[in-house]
Amino acid sequence: MDLEQIPEIADIARYIENMEFRKKAFGGIDEESAMEQISAISQMYERIIRNLTEEREHINVNAREIQNEYQKKSEEIIDSMSQINEYKEHVLKKAEEEAAGIVEDARRRAEEIEEQIRQLEGAYLQKKKEYGKKTEELKKQGEAFCAEAKSILAQIENLNHGTAEE
Numbered sequence: 001m002d003l004e005q006i007p008e009i010a011d012i013a014r015y016i017e018n019m020e021f022r023k024k025a026f027g028g029i030d031e032e033s034a035m036e037q038i039s040a041i042s043q044m045y046e047r048i049i050r051n052l053t054e055e056r057e058h059i060n061v062n063a064r065e066i067q068n069e070y071q072k073k074s075e076e077i078i079d080s081m082s083q084i085n086e087y088k089e090h091v092l093k094k095a096e097e098e099a100a101g102i103v104e105d106a107r108r109r110a111e112e113i114e115e116q117i118r119q120l121e122g123a124y125l126q127k128k129k130e131y132g133k134k135t136e137e138l139k140k141q142g143e144a145f146c147a148e149a150k151s152i153l154a155q156i157e158n159l160n161h162g163t164a165e166e
Contacts (some may be wrong), residue, residue, distance in 0.1 A: 008048045012041060 019037050024030050 006048060006052075008044065008051070012044045012048075015044070016041065
């Protein structure tokens with residue numbers, strides 16, 4: 001703090017400028033008067049020092065209060081951050097558990113679908129085999145039918161030729 005900013009210092013300077021000493025009868029100044037003036041100046045400085053000390057103590061008290069409040073807020077923030085981290089860990093654990101459950105359900109469902117596909121493929125191959133056999137039988141029957149139809153046609157033609165010649 002700059003001393004010029006303290007109004008009492010300016011008062012002391014004016015006091016010193018306007019100070020008048022009682023004179024002695026044989027030149028010089030009266031020592032008692034000088035001592036009274038110096039004592040008055042000293043008292044003025046003591047008041048300034050006392051006021052500054054009180055102000056400093058008040059500032060120190062405020063600073064301690066602010067520091068205590070800061071410490072309290074810091075501890076609250078640290079506690080909050082700790083709770084947030086705990087909650088984050090809890091949420092992550094739950095998410096992992098849920099994700100693992102979803103993956104397991106999907107795996108089971110995929111296995112079920114694969115089993116259904118295998119069963120359908122087996123049924124398809126069996127039906128294909130059955131239809132292949134039926135196709136072979138129908139082909140044989142068709143060939144037999146064609147052979148018999150040709151035979152009948154040949155007999156009809158022979159009959160027609162024999163009748164036409166008669």
